[in-house]
């Protein structure tokens with residue numbers, strides 16, 4: 001089914017555009033002015049929107065609360081075979097993405113990127129992706145993401161464009177595309193209107209510097225396990241206190257690094 005057909009038409013500034021769940025290839029006339037924009041430079045454009053086209057992020061994409069521009073790196077490749085990579089200088093296994101090819105894709109992306117959108121390379125060497133990072137990106141105009149493949153990107157292009165590097169975690173993926181989708185998902189859900197219940201992003205893990213408390217729902221008893229009594233007491237103050245205590249206990253036990261930062265912030269606020 002083509003989602004495009006039932007997508008609403010919206011007017012954004014000068015243009016009358018049709019929101020689409022299909023990844024837009026890089027076409028200036030497609031860009032919606034003033035809409036949070038994720039640009040993704042990738043060798044696997046068909047992997048987008050992927051999971052981002054589903055559920056709440058998918059609905060928001062269709063409703064043009066955010067937009068996606070996918071830039072196929074292969075288009076900028078060299079020669080008959082559109083080569084994008086070459087052997088590593090100094091020898092060794094694998095291939096490296098050429099700086100001239102990547103630069104051509106970056107230049108093309110920047111033509112339609114919203115002013116001030118940061119350029120980020122997904123890389124295991126980057127700063128770990130955090131909720132604070134997602135919050136900062138969500139407040140901005142968008143982001144241009146570079147998905148690496150093979151052994152990665154020639155360092156000169158990273159230095160030339162002063163590209164920030166962000167990691168999904170201390171493990172190695174085959175390519176940056178899953179990391180890009182994770183970063184976009186974490187960011188887009190913070191854009192006003194994307195989630196139905198705005199309060200849910202304020203209470204969830206990391207937002208207050210703590211991991212979240214446990215959740216329960218019906219049935220009241222399952223496999224001999226009951227819901228903690230306090231949650232069915234109807235006493236909202238007691239529930240809030242219990243949730244806070246649980247969040248603190250879980251953070252202290254599982255993430256001593258987060259807990260230490262939380263305690264330091266709390267002490268600073270109290271002095």
Ligand SMILES: C[S@@+](CC[C@H](N)C(=O)[O-])C[C@H]1O[C@@H](n2cnc3c(N)ncnc32)[C@H](O)[C@@H]1O
Pocket residue numbers: 121122123124125146147148149150151152153166167168169170171172173174175176177179
């Ligand atoms: C096979 S990896 C390259 C790994 C690289 N040779 C290294 O050892 O650091 C290929 C691409 O996947 C992406 N990637 C791999 N692991 C990642 C991670 N933890 N976070 C973000 N991107 C990652 C990067 O874009 C990287 O260029």
